[in-house]
Amino acid sequence: MNLEKILSISGKPGLYALKVQTRSGFLAESLVDGKKISVGLKINVSLLSEISIYTYNEEKPLTEVMRSIAIKEDNGPAISHKEENATLIAYFKEILPEYDSERVYPSDIKKVLSWYNLLQSKGLVSKEEPIIDPSENEQAKQNAEEVLEKVEEEVVAEKVKAPAKKAKAKKE
Structure with missing residues (x-):
């Protein structure tokens, strides 16, 4: 059972599968109805694996x-x-x-x-012990860390830009 890309999104019912990372967040697909949604950086998201x-x-x-x-x-x-x-x-x-x-x-x-x-x-649970290739596990962990770093960098960049935009608007 691999819960690495299964998400719980705050304020949204059900679970979502992580599909693609975008500049402003990521794209997720609902496991309930298959609809795809865009999730911004400011929304609380939890990976089930965590x-x-x-x-x-x-x-x-x-x-x-x-x-x-x-x-x-x-x-x-x-x-x-x-x-x-x-x-x-x-x-x-x-x-x-x-x-x-x-x-x-x-x-x-x-x-x-x-x-x-x-x-x-959805057939995503199993009573079988997963056979984990250590290199796959390390790669998945590294990928998750890279995604989190990018998201954190973008959040920090947004926080830095917001006061600068307000200051520029006041000068005009």
Whole structure:
């Protein structure tokens, strides 16, 4: 299961696949309806591969949690995220018994199950351990770091340009 290019975009329902980086942000495609949207630099975006769930000992990567659900459900769909909170909590304890119930809220569990069911319906989850070629993993990490650096540089450049534009407008 590869969540490297799957995004959650703040203020937008569902999940998105990262398609292309642009000068002003990037282009993403909805996994729900296939529509493509342009995402600017100022919008909060989370890569699913970077999300973790709190446990009492450490943080568990979302990929491992999704794999645990896939194993329990034999690659089938999980329970609905619309179930009662008590049902969701009991289910999540079966998946991840050591999760920190004080820092992982029912709303977090709902989001994880909703994401899992969406990814499962698209065939993007698997109970199989991924075979990772170290060079591929290093290349993916380097690519992600380069994208983040470019985005950060563009955000800084925008912040520097904004006061200069205001000062120029005042002089005129």
